[in-house]
Amino acid sequence: MMISGAIQSRFITRSTQTGLKKNGKANEVTSETVGGIRTVYSFVSESLLVQRHWHYLTEVSNINIKNAHFMAIGIAVVAFFRFGMHAFGMWYGGKLILDGETNIGAVLTVFFSVIFGGMAVGTASQILPDIAKAKGAAVGIFEIMNRAPLIDANEGVGVTIPNLNGKLSFKNVTFSYPTRTETKVLRKLNMEINPGQKVALVGQSGSGKSTIIQLLERFYDPIRGTITIDGVDLKSLDLKSYRRNLGLVSQEPILFSGTIFENILFGNPDATQEEVESAAKMANAFDFIMKQPEGFNTMVGEKGTQLSGGQKQRIAIARAILKNPKILLLDEATSALDTESERLVQSALDQLMQNRTTIIIAHRLSTVRNADVICVMMNGKIVEQGTHDHLIQLNGVYSNLVSKQLASNEEKILKKESKMRESIRQSEASVLRESDNSSTLVNNNKREMKKSELLEVKTEI
Numbered sequence: 001m002m003i004s005g006a007i008q009s010r011f012i013t014r015s016t017q018t019g020l021k022k023n024g025k026a027n028e029v030t031s032e033t034v035g036g037i038r039t040v041y042s043f044v045s046e047s048l049l050v051q052r053h054w055h056y057l058t059e060v061s062n063i064n065i066k067n068a069h070f071m072a073i074g075i076a077v078v079a080f081f082r083f084g085m086h087a088f089g090m091w092y093g094g095k096l097i098l099d100g101e102t103n104i105g106a107v108l109t110v111f112f113s114v115i116f117g118g119m120a121v122g123t124a125s126q127i128l129p130d131i132a133k134a135k136g137a138a139v140g141i142f143e144i145m146n147r148a149p150l151i152d153a154n155e156g157v158g159v160t161i162p163n164l165n166g167k168l169s170f171k172n173v174t175f176s177y178p179t180r181t182e183t184k185v186l187r188k189l190n191m192e193i194n195p196g197q198k199v200a201l202v203g204q205s206g207s208g209k210s211t212i213i214q215l216l217e218r219f220y221d222p223i224r225g226t227i228t229i230d231g232v233d234l235k236s237l238d239l240k241s242y243r244r245n246l247g248l249v250s251q252e253p254i255l256f257s258g259t260i261f262e263n264i265l266f267g268n269p270d271a272t273q274e275e276v277e278s279a280a281k282m283a284n285a286f287d288f289i290m291k292q293p294e295g296f297n298t299m300v301g302e303k304g305t306q307l308s309g310g311q312k313q314r315i316a317i318a319r320a321i322l323k324n325p326k327i328l329l330l331d332e333a334t335s336a337l338d339t340e341s342e343r344l345v346q347s348a349l350d351q352l353m354q355n356r357t358t359i360i361i362a363h364r365l366s367t368v369r370n371a372d373v374i375c376v377m378m379n380g381k382i383v384e385q386g387t388h389d390h391l392i393q394l395n396g397v398y399s400n401l402v403s404k405q406l407a408s409n410e411e412k413i414l415k416k417e418s419k420m421r422e423s424i425r426q427s428e429a430s431v432l433r434e435s436d437n438s439s440t441l442v443n444n445n446k447r448e449m450k451k452s453e454l455l456e457v458k459t460e461i
Contacts, residue, residue: 015070017139019063026056035303082119089114151218151239158238164245165230166326166357168193168216173225175211185211187380188225193373198353200360200368202401203377209361213329216359217246229327247325249349251332253316255304260289261296263304263315267322276322283318283348285311310344317348328358334367365402374398 033040033049040046093107152158170191176184186208193199201209214220215227218234227234234242247267255263264276271279276296280286288311292298304312313333320328333349334342346367362368369388376384376391376398384391384398391398 015063015067019060019067020140022056022059022063026053026060029053029056085114151221153239155240156238158241159232159236160238160241161230161232164326165195166193166245167195167230168327168357168359169226169228169231170212171226171228173215173222173227175208175215175220175222177220185380186215186222189381191375191382193357193359195357196355197373198358198360198371200362200371200374201377202362202365202368202374202398207377208380209377210331213248213331213359213361216327216329217243217248244323245326246329247320247323247327247352248329248331249313249316249320249333253304253312255300255307255312255315257300257302259294259297259299260292260315263300264296264318264322267319268324271322276318279318279322280315282321282351283314284344285314285318285348288314310342314344314348317352321348321352326356328353328356330358330360330362332361332363334362334364365398365405376401 029049029052033053040049089111093102093111096102097104097107168191170189173186173189174184175186176182189208189212191199201212203209215222216234218239221235229237229242256266261273261276264279265271267279268275277286280289280296289296289298298306300306300312300315304315307315317333330349330353334346360368360371368374372387373385374388374391375382376396378397384394384396386394392402
């Protein structure tokens with residue numbers, strides 16, 4: 001019976017682990033669907049996601065059915081041996097009594113001892129499936145608990161720079177993401193950024209621009225090479241103390257469920273109401289905030305769904321201003337905005353960039369032409385570097401990017417002009433039609449008036 005219970009326990013432990021993984025995937029589909037419900041509705045993908053969720057739940061159900069069958073077999077085996085022992089004990093005890101080798105009292109004593117012992121073993125074996133389920137569920141928990149992170153983010157671990165200046169240096173940095181180790185995103189990158197300097201990173205998608213931001217935030221460590229700040233390797237720094245000196249404004253700012261005030265306060269939890277309002281004013285966000293129903297106490301909704309893209313971006317900038325970082329990281333901060341919102345956000349960013357080491361990532365080259373240094377990236381390397389005017393004179397990759405954007409902008413302008421001309425032509429045609437109709441109406445009215453006058457004359461005669 002114990003061997004049967006051990007086999008049953010092993011099988012259930014493995015199947016429980018598999019079932020938990022499938023159930024996790026089903027929950028993941030549910031979470032993503034609810035979080036992106038507008039996208040789901042816009043693509044009419046409800047049935048597809050329901051089918052995907054149902055697929056994972058069906059797999060979990062099949063695993064549970066197999067577990068139930070195996071548990072039923074285990075219970076049947078235990079019952080077979082238990083009642084088999086009863087039958088064997090009765091038969092063998094009776095045989096011994098008939099042969100005169102023992103008496104009925106000794107037989108009953110042994111018989112009931114075996115029965116109670118078997119019941120105890122059977123009862124113990126019945127809880128083995130529950131123990132197996134607990135073991136299967138605990139495996140994932142202990143894997144997480146025993147996992148040692150490669151980057152220690154605990155407070156007080158590493159060196160602290162008291163007065164950080166913001167001098168950054170990349171030396172032969174090579175990097176690939178853990179899930180794509182065969183693809184090198186950065187290849188022996190070398191770059192120097194001086195304190196207070198505005199450096200722009202431009203280039204095609206996939207050239208490694210955003211990866212530099214992630215390495216500076218130390219979400220990852222380079223495979224080879226070193227990144228230093230004020231001459232100190234990032235790997236040796238107290239990570240929390242270092243990140244307090246960084247301010248990040250990304251293309252898709254993340255706002256948390258709560259009020260506008262609470263979201264800005266993430267930049268500095270100890271800030272006062274006056275400091276929060278001052279940061280909002282510097283970010284060109286104060287006016288639109290005060291127009292909200294409850295001002296700074298207005299709820300932004302889940303992920304800021306109650307606000308427009310430009311409004312969310314300006315709140316993110318206010319949050320960064322409140323943090324007052326020594327190093328500012330701008331990752332496509334204005335690329336998703338309309339012209340008016342971009343103008344307001346860019347004005348706020350210009351104030352935020354003053355007297356700070358700033359790294360700007362942008363596809364719209366018009367937003368980086370005033371940078372102190374523009375680094376053109378391609379295939380994980382810097383292929384050109386210099387000011388806007390210098391790079392234009394080189395007539396290289398940057399000049400080609402500018403030409404393409406200008407051509408694209410000119411094409412857009414021509415299309416707009418064409419639409420405007422068509423609209424004007426249609427308006428003029430409409431005016432002419434209305435003029436013709438009105439003149440016809442006037443002539444008809446004159447004829448009617450003459451007819452009525454003739455009728456009146458005839459009546460008088």
